[in-house]
Amino acid sequence: MTRLAELADVIRSKNAGPFEVTFDVIFTDAAVFETVRGSGVLTRQRMAAVFGIDDDEITYCDFFEPALAFKLTMIRQTGDQGGVGERDTFGAQQHAPLLDIEIP
């Protein structure tokens, strides 16, 4: 078992418009990318569980081979962007739950 943080080169979150946050996990090695994709760990259901959200809050979850990447997008969970109760205006500090995901 290896942590995603040790397999990927980039693990980040960012706003995708004012109502969504998108997460990118980018690998630099095609073989590692295949291993992660083939492991079946990074699925909608697993992502919903990791973040404790409903499945239908996820608006995109898939691999993108040209960039050796995995992308997840969800409805913003940390408040109206820039509004009352905002926690993260740029949506850039929400990636931590992805770091510890274990890949066999």
Next chain:
Amino acid sequence: MSLPTTILSPAGILGYGISERALLASVDAGVDVMIVDAGSTDPGPYMLGLGATLVSDEAYVRDLTPLLSVVAEHRIPLIIGSAGGAGTDEQVDHTVALIERIVTEAGHRPLRVASIYAEVDPQVALDALVDGRMEADVRGLLPSESAIAGCTSIVAQMGIGPFAELLDGAAPDVIVAGRAYDPAPYAAWAIRRGADPGVAWHMGKILECGGACAEPKGGGVIATVYSDRFELTPMGASQSCTPLSVAAHTLYEKRRPDLLPGPDGVLDVQACTYTALDDRTVRVAGSRHRPADALTLKLEGASVVGHRAMFIGGVRDPILIAQIQPFLDRIRGLATSMYPDLASGEAQLDFKVYGIDGVLGRLETSKQTPHEVGVLGEVTAPTPELAKEICGTVRIGVLHLGYEGQMATAGNLALPLNPIEIPVGPVCRFDLYHVIDAATLHLFTSTTRTIGPSS
């Protein structure tokens, strides 16, 4: 047909800084046009809600000065999209005024400057809503009529049409556009030169972020556009574009990396190839654009929803830290019973506890107990005075209320700042971020005039 054409994007955002040396080196190597994006919704709704610009006048002047020298001396046109940050009419005019100041003070030749306006009458949005021509947003929501009416300003993201009209005749020296779909000015230039729309839109999608597609990222990028492909080279000599760095950029800030919808249709990059031509240039081919059946436009509108005051303090007492959430809940209950505005929802109180879940809130999975926490309290109310008053009451509660097992009975917070309750200012919200069917609408107007020392 006049391909290939070379397009320079000198920065990801106008005002964030441009290397003059790299700019001039690129110009000397041959560039047909300079196009730069000045806007973003990324920093939140304040630019649209309050009319504030993204960066200061000094930052705009610092970036515009070398660009305008290139326009004046090399006769290379400059196009600016989403001027001022939100692309309101006032921000367009403000940008043109800065340009006029620079050109006049530098003694440049007179320049033809076109302004394209993107602000939209609220009635356009209201009609679209009532007629069923407005799509729900990604959360499944439509705005209310009163929310639309409450917007400080409403802009529509223009596609390639308004740019194409100006580029069809004798192109102006400078085009300053209001809110634009970020890739649109780049795509408009390339399509007018004869490039395939898929090539043009994909190139625009990458160029609007400047050198974000390079390794290391930053600065500007140059695209050489052919009819069926484009090539990317970073503006900075010490950077490289690689197949991975370019492909990875398609992921950035977008819901999905393969299908990218815009006002004129959908860009499909699923079949794209990214090939290294040398160690810093990448060729991109295979991009396809599926034109829309009818023009759609995304409307953006923001309103002021209240005024905010805050306090921040540290807690180092472990006995309080262990019960901080129930403690703050008690204070919330007391404040709500004292202030009818809190009870009714006209005013809001929010606590963020840094060290426990300040960043992630309910997404937080860590259960570790820290040795210290930061408590940020924020109150939003209809007036700044009420926000400050409620904030003061809450802060006094947090500072002085007792709790189970308390030993440190002199004060619960380490307060670093004075005054302790700090007015933050107006709070804005995106009330409109919705796509409308715009087939029958003619929303964008432009004017052209000559500016400079003799005008």
